[in-house]
Amino acid sequence: MKAVVAGASGGIGQPLSLLLKTCPLIDELALYDVVNTPGVATDLSHISSPAKVTGYLPKDDGMKNAFTGADIVIIPAGIPRKPGMTRDDLFKINAGIVRDLVQGCADHCPTAYILVISNPVNSTVPIAAEVLKNAGVFDPLKLFGVTTLDVVRAETFVAELTGVSDPSKTVIPVVGGHSGETIVPLWSLAKPAVNVPESKLDTLTTRVQFGGDEVVKAKDGAGSATLSMAFAGFRFAEKVIRAVTGTTGIVEPTFVYLPGVDGGAEIAKHTGCDYFSVPVELGPKGALKAFNVIKEVNDYEKELLAKAYEGLKGNIGKGIEFVKNPPQK
Incomplete structure (x- = not known):
């Protein structure tokens, strides 16, 4: 299993690479970034775990050498949010970075699982999908938006209310997108069931939706949610790897192209969105089945979802437009 981290020298990339190095299912770990990757790779290579680590820079066909033969490519590359900056503010810079990295995947590892x-x-x-479509190698079962941090936050924050000692034992579907009001935690569908007092619902929901702002503020503008995001990215990547290597029954919310996934068409029709995060069963080919949990929500969650649909439609359209009509340099 060859894993690639594209953006491996950054705030998310370094701890993510560390976690991947400890994964016994990975025997080759290639790191790619525009700076510092050989040093990060050398540092990680001293850890006594099976994965052989290599680091590449853009020069000397670095992207080609890093990506060739990859089974899974995880992309945390981009600039971090700064105080007062929304995720949307990051769009122009990070959109170009993702477009170019996914083009690299299309060119050098077209059958790899791609985790954005x-x-x-x-x-x-959607940008990644359009790039892959243009290259004739789009497989909707293998493209995932990583929304696991929203799930991790929901698990953690609700445990503070309920007193559960291990937050990860509570399964909470978080659906929609991965920014602000497009993030919808479905407290009513938690397993085992959780009792969130009505007086706490808004506060708890808002905290999950805007948890990133909490971190940016706490770091006094010196950074964003890097360590928790690295953990969430690793958690999802490991589940994909376990699923494709034979473990069955793994379900995790992720942002996918619904029309291309079994069960997704019904959800796309219900939401009006072709891309949406829902619980997805992972299998040997990637996304095995999407589960329509939307039809089970309560009235409070229906109101949240209505806002999420509107926000998502604009975000998705913006991504597609970026590839179809690139901004002038």
């Missing part, structure tokens, strides 16, 4: 972390995910995943 780079924000704004609501737009960067």
